[in-house]
Structure formats: C-alpha cells, structure tokens
Amino acid sequence: MYPSRFRYEAPQSLDHAINLLHEGAGEAKVLAGGQSLIPLLKLRFAAPELLVDINNISGLDYHRFEADGTMRVGALCRHAALERSSILASRAPTMAAAAPLIADPIVRNRGTLVGSLCHADPQGDWASVVTALGGHVVALGPDGRRAIPITEFVSGPFQNVLAIDEIAVEAVIPAPKGNAAGGYLKLERRVGDFATVGVAVAIDTSGNQVTRAGIALTGVGGTTIEAAGAGQALVGRPLTADTIERAANLAAEAAKPRTDHRGSAEYKRHIVHTFVTRILNRVTETADKAA
Amino acid sequence: MTTLYEEIRPEPHGGIPVRRVTITVNGEKRVAEVEPRLLLAHLLRQGFKLTGTHTGCDTTNCGACTVLVDGVPAKSCTMLAVQADGHEVMTVEGLASASELHPIQEGFKDEHGLQCGFCTPGMMLTAKALLDENPDPTEDEVRWALSGNLCRCTGYQNIVKSVLWAAAKMRPAAAADQDGS
Known part of the structure; x- marks a missing residue:
C-alpha cells in the first residue's frame, strides 16, 4: 500500500520544525515513531501535504527524574527505552508495568510514548497510564511552552488539542506524594492486539495511608476513562480488603464497555474489577514484604 | 543509482x-x-x-x-x-557470508524452523538482534523477543528451538573471542 503523496522535511531543530508546521497551515503532520501514523497514511485515513519528521532533532529521546521526583519523557523516547529502563521499576511502577505491554517488541523499538498520547487512540495504553498518574503534556509552539493536563489534551478519538503549529515535546509525570506504587494490567487476545481491557492504577502511599490515587481504564469506552471516584475512595485510607473491594466496584461501574468480538460488556466489566483488585493486592503484598 | x-x-x-x-x-x-x-x-x-x-x-x-x-x-x-x-x-x-550460512540460518535448517518460509527472514533478523544483545537467552526470552513476528504455519516450537540452537552454537565462538584466543 502506498500513502498519498506528501512533501517531507526532517528539520534538525524544534524551531525549524515549528516554522514548518506553521507554514503547513494545518496540512502538516509530525512524524516521530511512525508506528501509528504510517499505517494511517498507508490506509489513507491521513493524507497530509507535509510530513515533518522530528527524528533528526537531537536531545528528545530522554526519560529522567528531576531532583524533586518529577518524571519527564521526551518526544523521541521509544517504548523500548522505557521497557529496558533501569530507573523506572522502582520509581514509576505503573509505567514500568505498561511499557512491555505496548504493541509488540518490534513496534516498541520505534514507537514513542508522546506519539501515542498525540495519536489519541481511545484504546491506547499510555493515555490510561498517564491519566492514572495525573500527568500532562508540554506543547511547544511559536509563543512558547504550555502544559496541558492529559485529561484535557485528548479531545476525542484520534484528536488532541495541539494547535497546528505546536509540537508535543514531552510528557510529565508529577512527583509522587510519598511512595509510588501501582501497576498496569492488560488483557489482549495476542501480542500486539489492542486491549480487550486495560487497567492502570497509580497510588502514592505514606505510612499505610494512600495519599493519592489514580485509576484509568483502556478499551472499555469511547475514550480513556478516568475512574476518579474509584481513586478518591482510596485517598486518606489504608489499603484493606474492604477499601480495595470498594475501589474495584467503583472502577467497574465507571467502565462503559460494549459487547464486541473481544468479549461481552459484562465480561469486560468483570475484568476491570479483577484487575483493580489484583494490582492493589500486589501493592499490599509488596508493602508487607518490605515491612 | x-x-x-x-x-x-x-x-x-x-x-x-x-x-x-x-x-x-x-x-x-x-x-x-x-x-x-x-x-x-x-x-x-x-x-x-x-x-x-x-x-x-x-x-x-x-x-x-x-x-x-x-x-x-x-x-x-x-x-x-x-x-x-x-x-x-x-x-x-x-546474514550469510560468501562461504557459509549464519548460525541462525543453520539453526533454522537443523531444527526445521521453517515450513512455508514466508516469516523466516523476519524471524531470523529479530533473532539476530536478540542474540547480539543476549547471547544466552532462556526459552521465555526467545518467545518474548519473537512475539512481534507471526508464523501462519504456527511453527513456533521449532522456530524457538532454532534460535536456541543458534545461541548455543554462537556462544563458544563469542567466549573464544573474548579470551582473545
């Protein structure tokens, strides 16, 4: 399959890239990992006049923690880099759990977290993870930088709020309020399939109290679902069988699954409950072992 | 050109x-x-x-x-x-040199790692990247690495065996290189 014809530019600076997008007047697309965009081009669901390839811009492939615990993921940080990261497992367990479950190993070599967020596929895994973590996207445009909370960044299926001359340069995860814990579980029919159900749980704990909790769901609605009530039910409380059950019930209620070839609505709702319970039980088991 | x-x-x-x-x-x-x-x-x-x-x-x-x-x-x-x-x-x-097959190709031959052969080039190159990084993978690690390569003959058992065969064959050579012998 051949994409429609487009002009191609591979600028070496963000300023140049933004100028090109500005001149493109809405008919330009940014190419990062290309693992969603190139299939869209081939199917001609997307037919931009200009492709601005940002892969030759240096200094965008980082993921790092600031001194205060804030985590930053650059626009060219590949899924594989997060999967192999030595700093993620202990400090960002929800992200560490999700990274190996994105697409398949070959796609992870090229695809990027920030690109996934921009692509805004309602079944994208990273959007749930970043939502559960309360993260935001930093957009850079002619007028400078702005931070956009992930819940506002995605405006609909395959739509984001970036202006035509803005580039998403990084995703930012705020520093945890205490110890970061959590996980991501994904039910898929085979490697590389979209999630039948995905559940991201990110909680911060201090002593035995939950200080912050975020729960977000993949594949059980028209968009990523933030189960805010389920998270809120945990805050200020210890993780016990009762509080976990309550959060799992609220998350299952927040899901809006549809029956399709991947499973019935009832089944998917059940899996949401199971996954929330499983992740939180693992958190308590890990904490018990450490104590 | x-x-x-x-x-x-x-x-x-x-x-x-x-x-x-x-x-x-x-x-x-x-x-x-x-x-x-x-x-x-x-x-x-x-x-x-x-x-x-x-x-x-x-x-x-x-x-x-x-x-x-x-x-x-x-x-x-x-x-x-x-x-x-x-x-x-x-x-x-x-993969192959002028005179001999790459050990991964030998492995696919020896362990019957292909049936129709259509997926084989992709399988072998993914396997090469794995073995370059991890010369002694477990079976699970091989399966994980190959999980983005589909075989419609469903010959995965022998594909995994082929990669493990190649790993074993390549290891003594890698060790000898490191010894400088």
Missing part, C-alpha cells in the same frame, strides 16, 4: 521533489532517489532487488518485513525509505 519512482509512478510526481538517500545495506553503500512516500520495504525489494525481505500483512502486524536498522529490528513496511537515509540496514541477504 536506483530511481524507484519511475517504476511505481511513471507520470510526473505531482510537483513533490524526489529525495536522494544514501543507505548502507548489508555493508554496502547504496544511493537512491525516492519519493518521500516510498516505504523502506519497497525500496529494498523493488529498488535494490533484495526480495528476501517479505511484505506480509502490510499493516504493521506480522513482522515478516523486519529488517535491522542500526542493529535494531524495525518493520520495513512501517518506515519510510527517506527515514533510513544515513543509516545502516541489514536484510536477510546480509
């Missing part, structure tokens, strides 16, 4: 300038003029006549078109040829 746009698009190409790319393919520097929309898989197959790279699903699912870009597996149907400019690409044709 290869000018592939003439093959795929004989009429004038809509005012879109073609781009000259220089790609090191299997150790040899190749120059081509391509339309920006040309996929790497098509440049390799139609432009450079390296038809060992197979296009299977053409939708980023199957991994048959996997090549190594700077040593890292990439689906060449999901990469533009212009993106390979200045990079090193290895296709299945680059």
Whole structure:
C-alpha cells in the first residue's frame, strides 16, 4: 500500500520544525515513531501535504527524574527505552508495568510514548497510564511552552488539542506524594492486539495511608476513562480488603464497555474489577514484604 | 543509482521533489532517489532487488518485513525509505557470508524452523538482534523477543528451538573471542 503523496522535511531543530508546521497551515503532520501514523497514511485515513519528521532533532529521546521526583519523557523516547529502563521499576511502577505491554517488541523499538498520547487512540495504553498518574503534556509552539493536563489534551478519538503549529515535546509525570506504587494490567487476545481491557492504577502511599490515587481504564469506552471516584475512595485510607473491594466496584461501574468480538460488556466489566483488585493486592503484598 | 519512482509512478510526481538517500545495506553503500512516500520495504525489494525481505500483512502486524536498522529490528513496511537515509540496514541477504550460512540460518535448517518460509527472514533478523544483545537467552526470552513476528504455519516450537540452537552454537565462538584466543 502506498500513502498519498506528501512533501517531507526532517528539520534538525524544534524551531525549524515549528516554522514548518506553521507554514503547513494545518496540512502538516509530525512524524516521530511512525508506528501509528504510517499505517494511517498507508490506509489513507491521513493524507497530509507535509510530513515533518522530528527524528533528526537531537536531545528528545530522554526519560529522567528531576531532583524533586518529577518524571519527564521526551518526544523521541521509544517504548523500548522505557521497557529496558533501569530507573523506572522502582520509581514509576505503573509505567514500568505498561511499557512491555505496548504493541509488540518490534513496534516498541520505534514507537514513542508522546506519539501515542498525540495519536489519541481511545484504546491506547499510555493515555490510561498517564491519566492514572495525573500527568500532562508540554506543547511547544511559536509563543512558547504550555502544559496541558492529559485529561484535557485528548479531545476525542484520534484528536488532541495541539494547535497546528505546536509540537508535543514531552510528557510529565508529577512527583509522587510519598511512595509510588501501582501497576498496569492488560488483557489482549495476542501480542500486539489492542486491549480487550486495560487497567492502570497509580497510588502514592505514606505510612499505610494512600495519599493519592489514580485509576484509568483502556478499551472499555469511547475514550480513556478516568475512574476518579474509584481513586478518591482510596485517598486518606489504608489499603484493606474492604477499601480495595470498594475501589474495584467503583472502577467497574465507571467502565462503559460494549459487547464486541473481544468479549461481552459484562465480561469486560468483570475484568476491570479483577484487575483493580489484583494490582492493589500486589501493592499490599509488596508493602508487607518490605515491612 | 536506483530511481524507484519511475517504476511505481511513471507520470510526473505531482510537483513533490524526489529525495536522494544514501543507505548502507548489508555493508554496502547504496544511493537512491525516492519519493518521500516510498516505504523502506519497497525500496529494498523493488529498488535494490533484495526480495528476501517479505511484505506480509502490510499493516504493521506480522513482522515478516523486519529488517535491522542500526542493529535494531524495525518493520520495513512501517518506515519510510527517506527515514533510513544515513543509516545502516541489514536484510536477510546480509546474514550469510560468501562461504557459509549464519548460525541462525543453520539453526533454522537443523531444527526445521521453517515450513512455508514466508516469516523466516523476519524471524531470523529479530533473532539476530536478540542474540547480539543476549547471547544466552532462556526459552521465555526467545518467545518474548519473537512475539512481534507471526508464523501462519504456527511453527513456533521449532522456530524457538532454532534460535536456541543458534545461541548455543554462537556462544563458544563469542567466549573464544573474548579470551582473545
């Protein structure tokens, strides 16, 4: 399959890239990992006049923690880099759990977290993870930088709020309020399939109290679902069988699954409950072992 | 120099300038003029006549078109040829030396790692990247690494055996190199 014809530019600076997008007047697309965009081009669901390839811009492939615990993921940080990261497992367990479950190993070599967020596929895994973590996207445009909370960044299926001359340069995860814990579980029919159900749980704990909790769901609605009530039910409380059950019930209620070839609505709702319970039980088991 | 746009698009190409790319393919520097929309898989197959790279699903699912870009597996149907400019690409044709098969190829032969053979080039290149990084993988690690490459003959058992065979064969050589002997 051949994409429609487009002009191609591979600028070496963000300023140049933004100028090109500005001149493109809405008919330009940014190419990062290309693992969603190139299939869209081939199917001609997307037919931009200009492709601005940002892969030759240096200094965008980082993921790092600031001194205060804030985590930053650059626009060219590949899924594989997060999967192999030595700093993620202990400090960002929800992200560490999700990274190996994105697409398949070959796609992870090229695809990027920030690109996934921009692509805004309602079944994208990273959007749930970043939502559960309360993260935001930093957009850079002619007028400078702005931070956009992930819940506002995605405006609909395959739509984001970036202006035509803005580039998403990084995703930012705020520093945890205490110890970061959590996980991501994904039910898929085979490697590389979209999630039948995905559940991201990110909680911060201090002593035995939950200080912050975020729960977000993949594949059980028209968009990523933030189960805010389920998270809120945990805050200020210890993780016990009762509080976990309550959060799992609220998350299952927040899901809006549809029956399709991947499973019935009832089944998917059940899996949401199971996954929330499983992740939180693992958190308590890990904490018990450490104590 | 290869000018592939003439093959795929004989009429004038809509005012879109073609781009000259220089790609090191299997150790040899190749120059081509391509339309920006040309996929790497098509440049390799139609432009450079390296038809060992197979296009299977053409939708980023199957991994048959996997090549190594700077040593890292990439689906060449999901990469533009212009993106390979200045990079090193290895296709299945680059595995064997003039005189002998690569141990991974030997392994696939010895352990019956192929039936129809369509997925084999992608399987072998993904396996090469794995063994370059991890010379002594467990069976689970092999399965994990190959999980983006589909075999419709469902011959996974023997594919995994083939990669483990190659790993065992390559290890003494790697150890000897390290000893300097």
